[in-house]
Amino acid sequence: MKALLICPAERPGVHVLAETWPISLVPLAGKNMLEYWLEHLASLKVEDVIVLAAPEAGQIKDFIYNGTRWGLNVEVIEEARELTPTAARAKYQTGPRDEWLAEPNDATVMDHFPGLTHHPLFKDYAGTFSALQSWLPRAATMNRIGVREIQPGVWASVRASISPSAQLKGPCWIGENVRIGPRAMIGPMAIIEDRSLIMAESEVNNSIVGPETMVGRLTEVRNSIAWGNVLINWKMNSSVTIPDPFLLCALNRRAVKGAASGWMGQIASLYSKNKEDLQVLLKHLLLKGKDKTVL
Incomplete structure (x- = not known):
């Protein structure tokens, strides 16, 4: 056929x-x-x-x-x-x-x-978010190797690292090589794409965190799509570029708008603000195979 x-x-x-x-x-x-x-x-x-x-x-x-x-x-x-x-x-x-x-x-x-x-997808952000939520129960298909339902309505990659003190509320999806920090709150209606980093005490609900995106400590992402250093309100169909990499940034320069918003900018910011967060970010980058660049 x-x-x-x-x-x-x-x-x-x-x-x-x-x-x-x-x-x-x-x-x-x-x-x-x-x-x-x-x-x-x-x-x-x-x-x-x-x-x-x-x-x-x-x-x-x-x-x-x-x-x-x-x-x-x-x-x-x-x-x-x-x-x-x-x-x-x-x-x-x-x-x-x-x-x-x-x-x-x-x-x-x-x-x-x-x-x-x-x-339909791609007509606007609200429609894309709605379609993705409808698809979520089907996303963990039998040919999706390495994904498990760790609690009702919560699907996570076996290669994700989730702090024991993080709170997960279904439905939500946690992708491959994602790190969820201590006391973070994920869900309901949250999708964390591959290789993203959610720092301690952050909150993500009714939202999507795009691939290779970092959400900083104490940052709340609600009714939004965090895509690199761009924050999109899917309800209002509006977007804004976040200049402070301590709050939101891309961990891969191909997803960055502005040279200061990548992981090097994030390292510089965390160096002066929070030693614990700096250690978490460095460990995440090392696991992603970026150790030679960082060092």
Whole structure:
């Protein structure tokens, strides 16, 4: 069987998320839309997939390679613009019709999770947050290696480090190589993406903390998306860049707006403010393989 996947092009309503990755590669509960959809198509016994990508086709090709890790044969084709499913069918569905999945599964714009057509992603931040919360119970699928439900409604990677004094309230998701500090409060309705650091006595609820993002000690993230050093209020659809790395910063420079907001800025800030937090940050960076850079 064959199928078409269409990568979403520009989505102005969630432009901050797309500044680091193409929309189809944005991490959502540890995986991106391409991963979710290729896994879904593989479960439907599809063998051949054509992925239609706009200008970011090079990054898509690098990520997919040839599709063998999903047991698929995947071809990435660059398009000048995002095609509709109807236009994609007309252009690419050649050969006998019974070789393709039945409509509408034969051609899909990846702007929603598999099976959640009525929960669109990427129109705005509020819709994206709502769709992700609806997806959360399905996120810990059988092919999600290393994720466990450590208490009702709380899913965490086996490689996450969670302080015994942290409070977790479901539903929430804690990704791979995440560190949760002492007395931190996570949830309800919280998603902590991979390699993020939540410092002691912080609070995250009704919010998403993006990958490789640090939330500082005593910082409260509520009704927001903390993405690097950018804080987005998903209810108001507004965003602000946080200049103080002691409160919020990116642990990877590719997600940083402004040179002073990366982990080097955070180290300088913590050096003069809190020795304990500095030790926690250094340990987190060492575990991420950044020891040579830090030292």
